[in-house]
Amino acid sequence: xIIYSKNIYLENNKICGFIKVDKEKIVDIKECNRDLDCDYxxxxxxSELKWDSNDEIxxxxxxxxxxxxxxxxxxxxxxxxxxxxxxKESILEMKKYLPIEGVTSFLATSGADTKxxxxxxxxxxxxAYEENQIGAxxxxxxxxxxxxxxxxxxxxxEENCILPNIDIMKSFYERQGKQGLIKLxxxxxxxxxxxxxxxxxxxxGIQLSVGHSAATFEQIxxxxxxGFSGFTxxxxxxKGMHHRELGVAGSALYFDDMYCEFAKQTGLxxxxxxxxxxxxxxxxxxxxxxxxxxxxxKTNKPWNHYVRRITIIPHEKGVMIKHYxxxxxxxxxxxxxxxxxxxxxxxxxxKNVIKHSKVxxxxxxxxxxxxxxxxxxxxxxxxxIDINKDADLLxxxxxxxxxxxxxxxxxxxIK
Amino acid sequence: xIIYSKNIYLENNKICGFIKVDKEKIVDIKECNRDLDCDYxxxxxxSELKWDSNDEIxxxxxxxxxxxxxxxxxxxxxxxxxxxxxxKESILEMKKYLPIEGVTSFLATSGADTKxxxxxxxxxxxxAYEENQIGAxxxxxxxxxxxxxxxxxxxxxEENCILPNIDIMKSFYERQGKQGLIKLxxxxxxxxxxxxxxxxxxxxGIQLSVGHSAATFEQIxxxxxxGFSGFTxxxxxxKGMHHRELGVAGSALYFDDMYCEFAKQTGLxxxxxxxxxxxxxxxxxxxxxxxxxxxxxKTNKPWNHYVRRITIIPHEKGVMIKHYxxxxxxxxxxxxxxxxxxxxxxxxxxKNVIKHSKVxxxxxxxxxxxxxxxxxxxxxxxxxIDINKDADLLxxxxxxxxxxxxxxxxxxxIK
Numbered sequence: 001x002i003i004y005s006k007n008i009y010l011e012n013n014k015i016c017g018f019i020k021v022d023k024e025k026i027v028d029i030k031e032c033n034r035d036l037d038c039d040y041x042x043x044x045x046x047s048e049l050k051w052d053s054n055d056e057i058x059x060x061x062x063x064x065x066x067x068x069x070x071x072x073x074x075x076x077x078x079x080x081x082x083x084x085x086x087x088k089e090s091i092l093e094m095k096k097y098l099p100i101e102g103v104t105s106f107l108a109t110s111g112a113d114t115k116x117x118x119x120x121x122x123x124x125x126x127x128a129y130e131e132n133q134i135g136a137x138x139x140x141x142x143x144x145x146x147x148x149x150x151x152x153x154x155x156x157x158e159e160n161c162i163l164p165n166i167d168i169m170k171s172f173y174e175r176q177g178k179q180g181l182i183k184l185x186x187x188x189x190x191x192x193x194x195x196x197x198x199x200x201x202x203x204x205g206i207q208l209s210v211g212h213s214a215a216t217f218e219q220i221x222x223x224x225x226x227g228f229s230g231f232t233x234x235x236x237x238x239k240g241m242h243h244r245e246l247g248v249a250g251s252a253l254y255f256d257d258m259y260c261e262f263a264k265q266t267g268l269x270x271x272x273x274x275x276x277x278x279x280x281x282x283x284x285x286x287x288x289x290x291x292x293x294x295x296x297x298k299t300n301k302p303w304n305h306y307v308r309r310i311t312i313i314p315h316e317k318g319v320m321i322k323h324y325x326x327x328x329x330x331x332x333x334x335x336x337x338x339x340x341x342x343x344x345x346x347x348x349x350x351k352n353v354i355k356h357s358k359v360x361x362x363x364x365x366x367x368x369x370x371x372x373x374x375x376x377x378x379x380x381x382x383x384x385i386d387i388n389k390d391a392d393l394l395x396x397x398x399x400x401x402x403x404x405x406x407x408x409x410x411x412x413x414i415k
Numbered sequence: 416x417i418i419y420s421k422n423i424y425l426e427n428n429k430i431c432g433f434i435k436v437d438k439e440k441i442v443d444i445k446e447c448n449r450d451l452d453c454d455y456x457x458x459x460x461x462s463e464l465k466w467d468s469n470d471e472i473x474x475x476x477x478x479x480x481x482x483x484x485x486x487x488x489x490x491x492x493x494x495x496x497x498x499x500x501x502x503k504e505s506i507l508e509m510k511k512y513l514p515i516e517g518v519t520s521f522l523a524t525s526g527a528d529t530k531x532x533x534x535x536x537x538x539x540x541x542x543a544y545e546e547n548q549i550g551a552x553x554x555x556x557x558x559x560x561x562x563x564x565x566x567x568x569x570x571x572x573e574e575n576c577i578l579p580n581i582d583i584m585k586s587f588y589e590r591q592g593k594q595g596l597i598k599l600x601x602x603x604x605x606x607x608x609x610x611x612x613x614x615x616x617x618x619x620g621i622q623l624s625v626g627h628s629a630a631t632f633e634q635i636x637x638x639x640x641x642g643f644s645g646f647t648x649x650x651x652x653x654k655g656m657h658h659r660e661l662g663v664a665g666s667a668l669y670f671d672d673m674y675c676e677f678a679k680q681t682g683l684x685x686x687x688x689x690x691x692x693x694x695x696x697x698x699x700x701x702x703x704x705x706x707x708x709x710x711x712x713k714t715n716k717p718w719n720h721y722v723r724r725i726t727i728i729p730h731e732k733g734v735m736i737k738h739y740x741x742x743x744x745x746x747x748x749x750x751x752x753x754x755x756x757x758x759x760x761x762x763x764x765x766k767n768v769i770k771h772s773k774v775x776x777x778x779x780x781x782x783x784x785x786x787x788x789x790x791x792x793x794x795x796x797x798x799x800i801d802i803n804k805d806a807d808l809l810x811x812x813x814x815x816x817x818x819x820x821x822x823x824x825x826x827x828x829i830k
């Protein structure tokens with residue numbers, strides 16, 4: 001395929017020009033500083049670019065082409081919950097519907113569960129990876145726990161928040177097989193034995209993130225040297241900032257070489273103004289947007305969401321949403337359109353960021369694609385529009401509405 | 416007097432040149448782009464500048480000339496405590512010793528005391544102002560209270576933290592006489608009737624600062640419109656920042672048109688890293704350095720400083736400092752050199768900022784002089800090196816050691 005647009009966002013500049021895609025990869029990019037009439041595109045491609053003019057040309061002239069979003073913290077989405085269902089099928093459901101929301105690749109994210117459950121989830125990721133079904137690209141697994149601090153468990157199961165254990169970590173590592181799909185590990189660095197586990201992860205190229213943690217500034221300062229390079233859902237599930245002890249939140253703002261991951265910007269969990277403070281101090285170079293969505297429509301037990309003031313309850317016809325004010329809704333959770341709005345999607349979170357903070361499109365690209373790709377070490381194939389990278393692209397209008405999602409070289413069509 | 420230096424820091428640029436001072440004012444500034452030999456200065460002044468060569472020339476060629484520090488939050492210093500002694504004499508003691516520490520003008524700062532005590536303090540300020548003794552310039556009074564929130568009283572007397580009262584405010588205002596010495600008022604904007612008092616202050620040109628406050632983000636957002644333009648000792652004595660409610664601390668970071676005053680940077684009350692976070696987000700354009708010193712050597716009652724882990728106790732020979740670890744020191748509190756180090760001086764606080772944050776000399780000038788002058792509306796005569804402004808200058812070496820302090824046109828000599 002050949003893509004034409006006047007607004008192709010490369011990593012550091014915008015060009016008017018052409019992207020040539022062969023199979024799943026971007027194989028060439030050419031700038032063109034003339035305004036081209038749509039009737040003339042084919043001729044230009046063949047006579048000026050000397051590219052095969054039988055390739056289908058997609059004319060997105062006035063639209064914008066940006067790299068697809070990479071969600072490195074997503075437990076579930078829509079009709080699939082890897083966290084709650086823990087199956088290959090749940091991942092396949094996520095893969096299927098994420099491109100609609102702009103997500104072209106992701107890390108299936110586990111939580112604090114038993115060792116055996118997590119091993120089962122690693123198996124599920126391995127299987128889904130092998131299956132290679134069309135849809136958002138499964139990059140691997142983000143282990144959010146089990147080595148996290150009970151004191152800041154948030155919505156994790158307390159009984160499964162355990163001390164770092166090198167044997168357990170090794171069993172996870174070995175189970176992933178040769179694909180090396182464990183890309184990211186959220187851990188509380190203040191816990192006993194965290195250094196040993198961190199050193200193991202660092203050696204194996206698993207990125208470490210501080211999360212569900214009560215660490216002090218000094219502990220984080222020390223553990224940075226052992227591989228921690230960022231913070232999981234900054235501000236949530238961590239020791240807050242105080243002027244005499246920075247805690248985890250203050251350390252996240254302070255260390256300018258560490259990334260801050262933020263969950264979906266609903267403005268409920270983290271106020272827009274707090275996100276804005278973080279953005280101003282960290283700059284878009286060190287912010288990563290994720291959703292931390294759970295696929296709550298697939299819950300197998302009543303789920304109390306105190307911030308949103310709802311309880312989500314399994315129901316014979318799907319799922320029931322019980323609002324704190326007494327209202328009840330019953331939803332068929334096998335139908336994507338029905339469950340789509342239960343949680344905020346990646347693209348809607350991005351729109352909220354644009355609405356509440358001063359950001360350029362380059363800032364958005366960094367926070368949604370380049371930074372997460374760099375963080376989990378896949379920037380060689382994802383995270384920017386560049387030759388030899390996967391053709392994961394979003395076609396958006398000026399209001400950030402998604403017109404087309406291109407996943408590994410194909411315009412995504414769910415049917 | 417005529418001052419020559421290769422490093423004269425004007426508001427936005429550094430020049431090599433001459434400052435001409437007549438009586439208390441800067442009357443001319445001339446740039447000179449040649450390197451002048453010290454023997455040649457007199458000739459240059461007379462032949463090139465056509466200035467009176469009988470004026471004494473101060474050759475500070477390789478030193479730096481910056482505007483004097485303006486401390487808008489200082490209760491006491493060294494051998495005088497306006498807060499505790501509440502007398503004209505206490506202010507005169509402060510005036511006498513502050514120039515040694517780089518402070519060339521200040522606001523004598525009261526606390527939460529009874530109405531009658533505060534009225535007495537306003538009288539003392541009026542009297543000290545009339546006396547016009549040589550020393551740091553008394554710019555007026557900063558009323559830190561009494562309209563502050565008991566919940567965040569800090570070291571203020573709880574029984575004197577009262578609700579805003581327009582009659583009491585008017586009695587303060589009337590007592591100040593025609594000099595208009597009430598320049599700044601710290602108040603908790605969430606308290607009942609604060610709007611009425613704020614509107615009165617705004618109309619009368621009294622700057623309002625949020626302090627000792629439990630206000631929410633929404634309350635501060637509203638009260639900004641009623642004259643609040645800054646925050647008193649940011650982070651201390653205020654509702655902290657949380658990601659679901661910014662509180663006072665979060666609002667201080669968020670509102671980029673509001674000033675953040677910081678007390679002396681010992682690193683104990685507000686960690687250096689927290690100050691650095693604030694500096695990075697607010698920039699030096701909106702930070703004001705103060706000391707919030709109290710003149711603790713003049714305490715009339717035992718004073719427990721839990722952050723510093725000492726108790727300061729009146730003693731027949733002066734004052735006793737009792738450390739939490741059991742050590743005791745007895746100090747003659749009538750001798751400045753003896754008490755100088757009981758609290759951290761303005762210049763030492765500045766040195767700490769330079770040590771722990773990336774700041775230029777221009778940043779320092781803004782935070783110590785231009786910003787406080789603008790904030791309390793005296794920038795027409797203070798806060799920068801400019802023609803028609805008071806000649807309040809510091810001569811410093813490159814390590815920020817004070818070589819000379821020039822107070823209203825004279826090199827300050829304490830003898």
